[in-house]
Amino acid sequence: MRLLLVEDDVELANHLQAELARQGYAVDHVDNGIDAELKAELEPYDAVILDLGLPGRPGLEVLQNWRQKKNRVPVIILTARDAWHERVDGFKAGADDYLGKPFHSEELVARLQALIRRSHDMAGQNIHCGGLSLDEERQQVTLTDGQTLELTGTEFRLLRVFMLHPGRILSKTRLTEHVYDQDFDRDSNLIEVYVRRLRDKVGKQRIIPKRGQGYLFVERPE
Numbered sequence: 001m002r003l004l005l006v007e008d009d010v011e012l013a014n015h016l017q018a019e020l021a022r023q024g025y026a027v028d029h030v031d032n033g034i035d036a037e038l039k040a041e042l043e044p045y046d047a048v049i050l051d052l053g054l055p056g057r058p059g060l061e062v063l064q065n066w067r068q069k070k071n072r073v074p075v076i077i078l079t080a081r082d083a084w085h086e087r088v089d090g091f092k093a094g095a096d097d098y099l100g101k102p103f104h105s106e107e108l109v110a111r112l113q114a115l116i117r118r119s120h121d122m123a124g125q126n127i128h129c130g131g132l133s134l135d136e137e138r139q140q141v142t143l144t145d146g147q148t149l150e151l152t153g154t155e156f157r158l159l160r161v162f163m164l165h166p167g168r169i170l171s172k173t174r175l176t177e178h179v180y181d182q183d184f185d186r187d188s189n190l191i192e193v194y195v196r197r198l199r200d201k202v203g204k205q206r207i208i209p210k211r212g213q214g215y216l217f218v219e220r221p222e
């Protein structure tokens with residue numbers, strides 16, 4: 001999962017970025033409205049955390065512009081605690097959720113997880129696909145035979161991307177982008193090693209390598 005964090009408060013941004021990385025998200029951070037607007041047009045983010053009071057261009061205007069251009073990326077806006085009108089304006093502009101400042105990062109993470117599940121038409125606590133159930137809290141997967149396995153951070157991030165995009169070939173570049181943030185050395189074959197380990201855990205017939213293209217998560221293996 002790849003997130004865009006738009007926040008000009010450096011201290012808050014650093015704190016959130018660290019916390020979101022711990023939760024297995026790859027996070028790009030920008031601190032102004034102009035870069036934010038452009039960034040979400042160039043990169044396919046799974047969700048955006050958008051502060052409203054921003055230098056360059058107000059968050060509300062950024063959001064309106066995305067929606068006008070049919071960019072439907074899920075957006076959580078950060079608003080001042082008592083500013084109810086900001087929340088109303090935010091929803092009118094196309095926000096999916098809001099959080100009043102100050103907030104606990106746990107709440108932001110919980111809202112993000114719920115929002116991303118909803119955007120993939122999944123209800124409930126866990127991510128379900130093809131009989132597998134992925135627990136985002138514990139970073140564990142339950143297989144069709146009822147066996148529950150622990151996943152490493154990277155395996156968890158990879159499997160989450162696979163399970164949210166069944167039946168679609170995901171390139172190594174795409175997978176790398178979802179697993180690591182932008183500062184990570186993307187020029188590596190490490191992703192192959194991680195996918196191999198994940199296939200050993202969830203079954204080789206689940207994740208099929210496609211030569212020169214990437215990998216395919218199969219909902220109903222033969």
Ligand code: CA
Pocket residue numbers: 007008009051052053054
């Ligand atoms: Ca601000």
